[in-house]
Amino acid sequence: MIEFDVKLADQRKPAGEREALLADPGFGQLFTEHMVTIEWTKGEGWHDARLRPYGPLALDPATKVFHYAQELFEGLKAYRQPDGSIVSFRPYANAARFNISCDRMAMPRLPEETFVQALELLVDADRDWVPTREGHSLYLRPFIIATETGMGVNAPSARYLFCVIASPSAAYFSGAIKPVSVWLSTEYTRAAPGGTGFAKCGGNYAAAFVAQQQAVEEGCDQVVWLDAAEHRWVEEMGGMNLFFVYGSGAEARLVTPPLTGTLLPGITRDSLLKLAPDLGIPVSEEKISVEQWRDDVASGALTEAFACGTAAVITPVGRVKGASGEFVIGGGAMGATTARLREELVGIQYGDKPDPHAWITKL
Ligand code: PLP
Numbered sequence: 566m567i568e569f570d571v572k573l574a575d576q577r578k579p580a581g582e583r584e585a586l587l588a589d590p591g592f593g594q595l596f597t598e599h600m601v602t603i604e605w606t607k608g609e610g611w612h613d614a615r616l617r618p619y620g621p622l623a624l625d626p627a628t629k630v631f632h633y634a635q636e637l638f639e640g641l642k643a644y645r646q647p648d649g650s651i652v653s654f655r656p657y658a659n660a661a662r663f664n665i666s667c668d669r670m671a672m673p674r675l676p677e678e679t680f681v682q683a684l685e686l687l688v689d690a691d692r693d694w695v696p697t698r699e700g701h702s703l704y705l706r707p708f709i710i711a712t713e714t715g716m717g718v719n720a721p722s723a724r725y726l727f728c729v730i731a732s733p734s735a736a737y738f739s740g741a742i743k744p745v746s747v748w749l750s751t752e753y754t755r756a757a758p759g760g761t762g763f764a765k766c767g768g769n770y771a772a773a774f775v776a777q778q779q780a781v782e783e784g785c786d787q788v789v790w791l792d793a794a795e796h797r798w799v800e801e802m803g804g805m806n807l808f809f810v811y812g813s814g815a816e817a818r819l820v821t822p823p824l825t826g827t828l829l830p831g832i833t834r835d836s837l838l839k840l841a842p843d844l845g846i847p848v849s850e851e852k853i854s855v856e857q858w859r860d861d862v863a864s865g866a867l868t869e870a871f872a873c874g875t876a877a878v879i880t881p882v883g884r885v886k887g888a889s890g891e892f893v894i895g896g897g898a899m900g901a902t903t904a905r906l907r908e909e910l911v912g913i914q915y916g917d918k919p920d921p922h923a924w925i926t927k928l
């Protein structure tokens with residue numbers, strides 16, 4: 566266990582003001598009163614672990630992260646339970662993925678216990694900011710940046726800052742759970758074999774904004790990424806993995822694209838691959854092409870599609886548009902299998918359903 570230096574904010578927001586902010590927090594707009602920082606220096610390792618008041622970071626303009634984007638992040642949530650306690654969902658899975666991303670970005674690994682300890686400390690300091698409203702949660706954003714100054718690119722940074730901030734949040738997609746529309750991106754590629762697709766590095770998202778902008782110009786909510794070589798195989802969405810439902814009722818089965826190295830191994834994706842069989846819904850990881858998606862919807866074999874991720878939870882996909890046309894899935898409403906999986910997952914996260922896989926960790 567690393568020793569943290571703790572300095573709490575001198576002044577806390579009055580309860581009334583905090584409650585007013587929590588009434589309509591949006592997603593990732595509002596931040597709590599503290600943050601965690603830990604530094605790493607080559608030859609010394611991790612040091613200066615601190616819990617301190619939330620505030621700006623002072624960095625030299627020549628800091629490597631500004632120039633070469635040596636940065637990566639994680640995203641997970643803290644959930645208020647019916648008895649008022651606070652838990653998170655599979656935080657060690659996020660810690661493990663964080664380290665896999667670190668390996669790819671030539672950044673130092675952080676011990677998993679330290680990652681979780683940092684979350685615990687921050688949530689404990691800002692407990693009052695964990696929402697109690699239905700569907701709201703405290704979104705936790707651990708990240709690491711290269712803090713060495715200098716323009717050389719011969720070696721990765723010799724200094725890093727790990728930081729965790731927390732954001733009380735409502736649903737990622739505003740309004741009721743209505744299906745989203747998606748744009749099949751053929752002009753741009755998110756990730757190619759050997760690249761950083763499986764890592765949660767900021768650069769993947771920086772390069773994605775132009776395609777997301779195009780999706781919006783095309784009248785869609787989100788971009789769907791296809792493989793880099795053929796622009797044909799469905800991979801994932803801007804910030805979510807994708808699932809397809811074949812059949813319905815007792816015959817329903819789930820299909821999701823396999824982890825080829827070019828898509829993010831979502832923790833929600835992994836959880837659904839384990840949860841669905843518990844509900845008697847078979848799962849398989851299979852490549853699916855855009856043509857198959859369209860044809861299987863047309864034949865009635867593919868009945869539902871949904872996006873899943875920490876921020877998006879489970880969100881139905883209702884309309885798919887690409888350069889050569891568009892089609893609608895499930896009449897634009899959330900399908901029964903999607904709804905069932907969503908209810909089960911959310912039930913575990915909010916403590917309303919049993920947790921057979923021991924995914925819940927008290928914070
Ligand atoms: N794919 C991308 C590109 C993402 O940014 C995310 C969000 O973290 C996901 C998938 C879903 O991952 P998870 O379920 O771990 O949140």
Ligand code: COI
Pocket residue numbers: 639640641804805874875876877
């Ligand atoms: C998440 O779901 O945690 C994400 O990182 C998605 C998005 C907000 C980038």
